[in-house]
Amino acid sequence: MPDRIDSMRKTPIQNRGRQTMDDLFEATAQLLDKMSPDEVNTNRIADRAGFSIGTLYSYFPNKASLLREMALREVRRFEARFEETIEASRAQQPDHVIRQIVRLALTPLKGRHRVRRKLVLLVGQDPTVQAAMHQAIDRMTGRFLECVGIDPNDMSRARRFLIFRSVLGPVRAAALHAPDLLALPEFEEDLVRVSLALLGMPLEPAPIL
Amino acid sequence: MPDRIDSMRKTPIQNRGRQTMDDLFEATAQLLDKMSPDEVNTNRIADRAGFSIGTLYSYFPNKASLLREMALREVRRFEARFEETIEASRAQQPDHVIRQIVRLALTPLKGRHRVRRKLVLLVGQDPTVQAAMHQAIDRMTGRFLECVGIDPNDMSRARRFLIFRSVLGPVRAAALHAPDLLALPEFEEDLVRVSLALLGMPLEPAPIL
Amino acid sequence: MPDRIDSMRKTPIQNRGRQTMDDLFEATAQLLDKMSPDEVNTNRIADRAGFSIGTLYSYFPNKASLLREMALREVRRFEARFEETIEASRAQQPDHVIRQIVRLALTPLKGRHRVRRKLVLLVGQDPTVQAAMHQAIDRMTGRFLECVGIDPNDMSRARRFLIFRSVLGPVRAAALHAPDLLALPEFEEDLVRVSLALLGMPLEPAPIL
Amino acid sequence: MPDRIDSMRKTPIQNRGRQTMDDLFEATAQLLDKMSPDEVNTNRIADRAGFSIGTLYSYFPNKASLLREMALREVRRFEARFEETIEASRAQQPDHVIRQIVRLALTPLKGRHRVRRKLVLLVGQDPTVQAAMHQAIDRMTGRFLECVGIDPNDMSRARRFLIFRSVLGPVRAAALHAPDLLALPEFEEDLVRVSLALLGMPLEPAPIL
DNA sequence: GATGAATGAGAATTCATTCAT
DNA sequence: GATGAATGAATTCTCATTCAT
Numbered sequence: 042m043p044d045r046i047d048s049m050r051k052t053p054i055q056n057r058g059r060q061t062m063d064d065l066f067e068a069t070a071q072l073l074d075k076m077s078p079d080e081v082n083t084n085r086i087a088d089r090a091g092f093s094i095g096t097l098y099s100y101f102p103n104k105a106s107l108l109r110e111m112a113l114r115e116v117r118r119f120e121a122r123f124e125e126t127i128e129a130s131r132a133q134q135p136d137h138v139i140r141q142i143v144r145l146a147l148t149p150l151k152g153r154h155r156v157r158r159k160l161v162l163l164v165g166q167d168p169t170v171q172a173a174m175h176q177a178i179d180r181m182t183g184r185f186l187e188c189v190g191i192d193p194n195d196m197s198r199a200r201r202f203l204i205f206r207s208v209l210g211p212v213r214a215a216a217l218h219a220p221d222l223l224a225l226p227e228f229e230e231d232l233v234r235v236s237l238a239l240l241g242m243p244l245e246p247a248p249i250l
Numbered sequence: 251m252p253d254r255i256d257s258m259r260k261t262p263i264q265n266r267g268r269q270t271m272d273d274l275f276e277a278t279a280q281l282l283d284k285m286s287p288d289e290v291n292t293n294r295i296a297d298r299a300g301f302s303i304g305t306l307y308s309y310f311p312n313k314a315s316l317l318r319e320m321a322l323r324e325v326r327r328f329e330a331r332f333e334e335t336i337e338a339s340r341a342q343q344p345d346h347v348i349r350q351i352v353r354l355a356l357t358p359l360k361g362r363h364r365v366r367r368k369l370v371l372l373v374g375q376d377p378t379v380q381a382a383m384h385q386a387i388d389r390m391t392g393r394f395l396e397c398v399g400i401d402p403n404d405m406s407r408a409r410r411f412l413i414f415r416s417v418l419g420p421v422r423a424a425a426l427h428a429p430d431l432l433a434l435p436e437f438e439e440d441l442v443r444v445s446l447a448l449l450g451m452p453l454e455p456a457p458i459l
Numbered sequence: 460m461p462d463r464i465d466s467m468r469k470t471p472i473q474n475r476g477r478q479t480m481d482d483l484f485e486a487t488a489q490l491l492d493k494m495s496p497d498e499v500n501t502n503r504i505a506d507r508a509g510f511s512i513g514t515l516y517s518y519f520p521n522k523a524s525l526l527r528e529m530a531l532r533e534v535r536r537f538e539a540r541f542e543e544t545i546e547a548s549r550a551q552q553p554d555h556v557i558r559q560i561v562r563l564a565l566t567p568l569k570g571r572h573r574v575r576r577k578l579v580l581l582v583g584q585d586p587t588v589q590a591a592m593h594q595a596i597d598r599m600t601g602r603f604l605e606c607v608g609i610d611p612n613d614m615s616r617a618r619r620f621l622i623f624r625s626v627l628g629p630v631r632a633a634a635l636h637a638p639d640l641l642a643l644p645e646f647e648e649d650l651v652r653v654s655l656a657l658l659g660m661p662l663e664p665a666p667i668l
Numbered sequence: 669m670p671d672r673i674d675s676m677r678k679t680p681i682q683n684r685g686r687q688t689m690d691d692l693f694e695a696t697a698q699l700l701d702k703m704s705p706d707e708v709n710t711n712r713i714a715d716r717a718g719f720s721i722g723t724l725y726s727y728f729p730n731k732a733s734l735l736r737e738m739a740l741r742e743v744r745r746f747e748a749r750f751e752e753t754i755e756a757s758r759a760q761q762p763d764h765v766i767r768q769i770v771r772l773a774l775t776p777l778k779g780r781h782r783v784r785r786k787l788v789l790l791v792g793q794d795p796t797v798q799a800a801m802h803q804a805i806d807r808m809t810g811r812f813l814e815c816v817g818i819d820p821n822d823m824s825r826a827r828r829f830l831i832f833r834s835v836l837g838p839v840r841a842a843a844l845h846a847p848d849l850l851a852l853p854e855f856e857e858d859l860v861r862v863s864l865a866l867l868g869m870p871l872e873p874a875p876i877l
Numbered sequence: 878g879a880t881g882a883a884t885g886a887g888a889a890t891t892c893a894t895t896c897a898t
Numbered sequence: 899g900a901t902g903a904a905t906g907a908a909t910t911c912t913c914a915t916t917c918a919t
């Protein structure tokens with residue numbers, strides 16, 4: 042799976058192309074949902090999307106770039122939903138804002154948590170995706186602090202790094218290995234508590250249970 | 251915790267065999283350290299370990315089992331180190347115990363955080379490994395609660411799930427993308443704070459910075 | 460010398476068509492100049508010529524025929540230049556005529572020796588092109604002998620075969636691998652000497668140096 | 669057809685490997701003899717050689733390198749035969765030596781002139797092969813001059829370049845397009861004449877016929 | 878006529894695995 | 899037991915060509 046520089050073959054400004062790419066992404070998602078990541082190959086993707094393999098390769102220079110674009114799109118989508126959430130929480134108390142964000146993280150798009158996990162397995166080494174994810178998290182952290190009125194410079198890098206990641210990591214783990222937790226109020230509660238602890242704003246002493 | 255898994259071809263009671271397997275694991279680790287996971291193949295592993303490919307296949311029935319055993323060994327090793335840490339912290343304050351555990355998580359064996367990450371990429375879908383990891387985390391959580399004198403039944407499943415995973419996830423993220431954080435006292439501090447918050451024992455109101 | 464070959468789809472009597480074909484040839488030449496022959500494909504040719512791939516296929520039934528026509532055009536052009544040279548040398552001494560022909564061979568159109576070589580690599584097996592080239596050389600040999608007043612029947616087939624080919628081969632080799640030789644007077648001199656030797660008219664005993 | 673640096677995958681010091689490579693070369697030659705060069709693919713080569721495709725790729729990193737090695741072997745073989753010829757002609761008159769060399773060029777190995785031609789079509793752009801061929805010709809020229817007692821420094825570069833190439837080019841052309849010429853005494857005669865003319869040693873005035 | 882998205886056969890290459898020595 | 903040459907299914911990717919718009 043060689044790695045080219047140019048990520049896409051044709052700029053999908055045309056709606057035609059945009060639709061085809063979406064079809065390919067959707068096909069990929071369905072396959073990831075159904076089978077192990079290394080069974081997902083370009084032939085199967087094209088086939089399921091209802092295109093010939095050649096069409097796939099006229100939209101993406103190679104397999105890696107298709108997966109990369111798909112991952113980047115996921116990141117962008119999450120950030121967009123985050124942005125909406127922040128906007129809707131303007132001028133609210135920090136704990137309320139955090140709770141909204143935790144809920145956002147807990148609500149997988151179309152139940153596609155498994156797809157996302159497998160996508161990570163396929164794209165995990167891709168530096169572009171890595172960078173995009175971490176920059177997105179950093180941007181979202183910044184937006185959040187701004188929203189709740191904290192100057193980022195008043196907070197250590199370590200803590201800024203942790204605020205969201207201490208929520209996102211466990212959510213992913215739960216989604217994969219204990220999905221029922223996602224629906225429990227006390228799970229949401231504890232995630233909020235973690236973030237607030239890092240903001241120096243503990244809730245009332247947490248009940249042990 | 252029995253040592254044998256039936257994906258191993260021979261019971262490695264003989265030291266010869268044990269040594270050979272360790273050599274193969276070490277070779278795999280070195281390759282993972284050097285190259286992308288999908289460049290790591292059985293021929294290269296055998297080659298670097300100084301064995302023929304045939305020998306590799308007399309110790310493991312297939313590639314997946316080699317990687318699986320290796321991952322399981324990592325899990326067992328971590329748990330063993332955890333056990334030592336707990337033993338050494340007997341009858342200490344919870345925050346002290348937690349701090350020791352955080353330090354354990356921050357100190358990978360031989361700086362092999364990258365190796366572990368890539369191993370996950372290769373083995374990530376293996377149900378045996380998944381199960382072993384989560385069972386280990388659950389066992390360690392139990393041991394910890396026992397050590398600090400909390401009855402596990404007094405704590406919600408959600409919280410038990412989170413206590414360690416809210417530390418482990420961010421540590422891995424930092425190891426991969428902001429390794430310098432691992433050495434910062436305030437990073438350790440905040441990780442401890444996260445766990446304590448979940449135990450309902452906040453430190454003194456956290457300074458924002 | 461009729462201009463039409465039945466591998467062309469339309470008789471390019473219309474200037475439009477003629478121009479389009481020339482554009483396609485020119486694009487092909489530019490690509491051959493820039494890249495390796497097997498990187499030159501029909502899509503790139505159409506693209507560089509500023510046409511759609513469909514247009515290319517309305518002028519040529521397939522890739523081979525485009526390249527064939529292009530090669531045949533080269534052959535015709537060379538023969539036309541040869542004809543001019545011969546005409547301009549009417550009633551001159553044989554050594555003078557030969558020198559003019561050698562100069563012609565040394566002076567490729569637009570410095571496109573490399574293009575010609577790569578075209579040969581792409582079209583080399585085409586029997587039509589092979590035949591056209593050799594017939595052209597035979598015709599030119601005949602014209603030359605006529606011009607200098609030698610009856611072709613007075614000369615062996617072997618020698619007629621050699622007269623021009625002993626010049627053309629080395630010139631191509633030099634163009635590709637020692638282009639600086641092309642400009643040296645002694646190179647031209649020796650090529651003339653070779654041809655004259657075959658005509659049984661050696662120059663004064665050649666200086667060794 | 670990507671191009672690696674390393675030309676061979678395993679050093680064929682072992683006789684086993686040497687034999688396998690020879691089989692692959694022989695299979696390639698047979699295919700080139702039978703079909704057009706671009707129909708010759710690695711699958712067919714392996715198949716005809718009686719190996720699996722994987723075996724081919726354990727001896728050569730890619731198709732290009734197989735063809736390259738084969739071409740280089742041809743060059744080495746020709747040079748070896750040249751060397752024998754020179755040795756056998758020690759202390760003979762220049763015209764005798766040249767005649768032997770011309771005969772060598774006229775005697776294709778196993779009637780494989782066509783194979784060689786097609787090999788050139790496949791490998792023609794390969795810089796390694798190009799360089800090897802030209803260096804070989806230069807070495808042979810040097811050996812020849814030494815043998816007939818001419819100091820290379822007494823001869824212009826242009827002429828040294830031409831001495832053999834003015835023979836080799838036409839021979840190849842004849843082999844491909846007028847094979848019957850190869851057997852004619854007057855063809856041999858004229859080739860000798862060409863070389864001698866370049867050495868400043870004309871034969872008796874050439875008979876026109 | 879022109880366009881260019883779509884096609885799909887076919888080619889190169891990899892690598893887990895086997896088995897004769 | 900060890901070896902490593904050989905296997906071949908599977909995968910990625912290309913590009914000449916078609917045809918609906």
